[in-house]
Amino acid sequence: MRPSKFTIAFGILLAIFLVAPTIIVTVTSFSAGEIIQFPLKEASLRWYEEILTDRGWLQAFGNSLLVGLFAALLAAVFGVSIAFMAARGTAVPRRLIVNAGIGPILIPVVVIAIGIYMVFSRLGLGGDVPSLAIAHSVIGIPFVFINSLAAFAALEENVEDAALACGASRAVTLFRIVLPQIAPSVLVGSLLAFGSSWDEVIVAQFLNTPGFRTIPVVIWGQMREGIQPSTAAVGTLLTLISMVVFIVIALVNLNRGRRRQGVA
Amino acid sequence: MSHNGSTAPGTQVDLQGISKRYGSFLALDDVSITIEPGEFVTLLGASGSGKTTLLRILAGFLQPTSGLITLDATDVTRVPVYKRNIGMVFQNYALFPHMNVEKNISFPLEMRKVPRARRDELITGALRAVHMEDFRRRLPRELSGGQQQRVALARAIVTKPSILLMDEPLGALDRRLRESMQIEILKLSRELGLTVVNVTHDQEEAFTMSDRIALLSHGRLVQYSTPAEMYEKPNSSLVAEFVGESNVFRSDELVTDRSRVEIKGDTWHVAAEDGLERLSPGDRPVVIVRPWSISLTDAADKTTVLAEGGRSHLEGTVSAVIYAGESRKIIVHGGGDDRRELIVRQPIETELNVAVGERVLAHWPSVKNLLTKEHAA
Numbered sequence: 001m002r003p004s005k006f007t008i009a010f011g012i013l014l015a016i017f018l019v020a021p022t023i024i025v026t027v028t029s030f031s032a033g034e035i036i037q038f039p040l041k042e043a044s045l046r047w048y049e050e051i052l053t054d055r056g057w058l059q060a061f062g063n064s065l066l067v068g069l070f071a072a073l074l075a076a077v078f079g080v081s082i083a084f085m086a087a088r089g090t091a092v093p094r095r096l097i098v099n100a101g102i103g104p105i106l107i108p109v110v111v112i113a114i115g116i117y118m119v120f121s122r123l124g125l126g127g128d129v130p131s132l133a134i135a136h137s138v139i140g141i142p143f144v145f146i147n148s149l150a151a152f153a154a155l156e157e158n159v160e161d162a163a164l165a166c167g168a169s170r171a172v173t174l175f176r177i178v179l180p181q182i183a184p185s186v187l188v189g190s191l192l193a194f195g196s197s198w199d200e201v202i203v204a205q206f207l208n209t210p211g212f213r214t215i216p217v218v219i220w221g222q223m224r225e226g227i228q229p230s231t232a233a234v235g236t237l238l239t240l241i242s243m244v245v246f247i248v249i250a251l252v253n254l255n256r257g258r259r260r261q262g263v264a
Numbered sequence: 265m266s267h268n269g270s271t272a273p274g275t276q277v278d279l280q281g282i283s284k285r286y287g288s289f290l291a292l293d294d295v296s297i298t299i300e301p302g303e304f305v306t307l308l309g310a311s312g313s314g315k316t317t318l319l320r321i322l323a324g325f326l327q328p329t330s331g332l333i334t335l336d337a338t339d340v341t342r343v344p345v346y347k348r349n350i351g352m353v354f355q356n357y358a359l360f361p362h363m364n365v366e367k368n369i370s371f372p373l374e375m376r377k378v379p380r381a382r383r384d385e386l387i388t389g390a391l392r393a394v395h396m397e398d399f400r401r402r403l404p405r406e407l408s409g410g411q412q413q414r415v416a417l418a419r420a421i422v423t424k425p426s427i428l429l430m431d432e433p434l435g436a437l438d439r440r441l442r443e444s445m446q447i448e449i450l451k452l453s454r455e456l457g458l459t460v461v462n463v464t465h466d467q468e469e470a471f472t473m474s475d476r477i478a479l480l481s482h483g484r485l486v487q488y489s490t491p492a493e494m495y496e497k498p499n500s501s502l503v504a505e506f507v508g509e510s511n512v513f514r515s516d517e518l519v520t521d522r523s524r525v526e527i528k529g530d531t532w533h534v535a536a537e538d539g540l541e542r543l544s545p546g547d548r549p550v551v552i553v554r555p556w557s558i559s560l561t562d563a564a565d566k567t568t569v570l571a572e573g574g575r576s577h578l579e580g581t582v583s584a585v586i587y588a589g590e591s592r593k594i595i596v597h598g599g600g601d602d603r604r605e606l607i608v609r610q611p612i613e614t615e616l617n618v619a620v621g622e623r624v625l626a627h628w629p630s631v632k633n634l635l636t637k638e639h640a641a
Binding site: 156157158159161162163164165166167168169172176177180181 | 323325344345346347349350351352354355356358359360361362371372375376416419420423429
């Protein structure tokens with residue numbers, strides 16, 4: 001069935017509504033003037049030049065990247081471990097583990113932020129890459145957990161038993177047989193965890209210090225002084241990196257889909 | 265025995281009093297089986313009979329609640345699966361999907377610490393044994409079901425295990441492929457001198473492949489014998505009814521007279537004496553006759569046919585003639601209060617001498633009757 005004209009029109013309107021803010025920010029980032037203007041009067045790359053030579057922005061950019069990578073790595077380790085417990089463990093009831101694994105999605109971020117802030121200030125943590133990465137890994141865990149749990153469930157029956165019969169211990173079976181099979185799902189989950197850290201502002205706000213800020217925190221700070229074209233340029237770069245992450249996810253999924261078809 | 269003489273001879277397997285309890289459910293009840301080196305044994309039974317549980321206990325995936333497992337007189341009851349030196353084949357092939365054929369077969373060699381230099385030769389040998397030499401670089405998903413099972417078989421035998429375990433290995437294949445694989449697996453296991461334990465619910469497969477069959481029902485070992493003995497000397501009605509098509513005649517009376525069993529109905533009469541020694545006083549006798557043993561003649565000839573004596577018979581009407589491939593199945597309805605029916609089989613090449621609705625006498629020599637006892641549930 002072909003969609004009706006109304007459906008098409010509605011679809012286009014919806015797309016404009018969703019994409020327009022990004023387009024406006026992107027366009028204004030190429031402004032040559034001192035203030036945000038739309039549409040552009042004159043185009044230039046001066047704001048990109050400014051942010052890419054500004055130490056503050058570059059440092060924030062580096063912080064965001066490092067925090068995102070470490071958070072994704074930690075989320076991968078914790079997420080897979082919890083999923084493994086839920087899929088194979090017998091000691092703790094499965095429902096309990098599943099709730100723990102997806103919990104951070106259900107709990108308001110601000111609550112997580114306050115909780116982490118209280119614990120971290122007791123422990124003297126905060127204001128550096130490792131502590132924010134640990135905090136962000138909490139938010140990233142559900143992405144890895146959900147993806148890997150689904151991958152565990154999709155594993156073919158008896159393959160692990162076959163490995164044991166071949167003489168592989170349980171640990172070797174886990175690392176040589178199970179993990180390679182669920183690796184694509186863990187990668188997708190980790191990329192989503194990176195994405196969730198990359199634009200996270202609430203927890204980052206709680207744990208920031210004048211010497212340690214991530215990009216979203218810096219943008220947030222600038223908003224109080226009034227938005228500048230440089231902020232738009234930073235926002236555009238943020239969007240670009242997020243898009244790269246999601247393109248990688250799409251490619252991994254495409255590859256997985258092909259493999260599944262091969263099985264059938 | 266192997267042609268090059270390099271393989272270890274098969275292992276003797278001894279299962280003693282194996283029980284497995286899940287809460288109040290007894291999945292296996294005191295099962296004891298001894299398997300001689302190089303023997304091909306099939307665990308046969310319906311689903312829920314405990315045959316797979318027994319295989320998984322023998323493999324080491326499960327611990328028995330009680331009982332002892334020895335391989336060549338070494339107690340392995342508490343030895344984990346990966347230290348038992350077994351080869352195993354699963355119904356769903358269970359190849360490692362992310363490894364190609366060669367890596368799949370190399371994996372057990374690696375795990376058993378076979379030196380790298382020797383691996384390639386062993387892999388090639390195993391692939392040749394299952395006629396898959398040309399598929400080394402393929403991934404499992406690029407192979408058909410039959411090819412995958414060949415690779416799984418190669419992976420199971422490449423380390424020359426002491427025992428080959430197969431969990432319904434041919435269950436997922438179509439009939440024709442299944443039959444040719446049965447012969448191939450049998451040949452291969454004989455060549456390698458492997459002790460094989462196979463699980464199936466397919467009695468034809470069990471009869472084709474096995475030196476001995478262990479028939480299990482509700483967690484108990486019902487009979488453990490050669491296929492011929494199981495067919496000809498079933499030790500209870502359950503065995504007789506499970507293996508092959510049967511006409512079963514049950515008696516209301518218990519065995520008393522130790523010379524002969526006679527059971528009568530309105531339209532039939534069967535007698536048996538062979539096998540009476542397997543019955544004890546108090547057993548309820550059951551007489552079995554295989555459909556192939558029965559002849560059909562015109563009901564009018566009854567007196568002539570039965571005159572010579574020593575024959576069992578049923579008089580009735582032909583209610584159906586069914587063509588079933590190489591044989592035809594004829595149902596004779598005895599009528600009478602017991603509504604007795606008899607299944608008769610004839611080779612398709614013989615001329616059909618009866619028609620539906622015709623009155624016939626079904627008769628057979630009483631020595632063809634199998635005498636056994638009612639299975640105690």
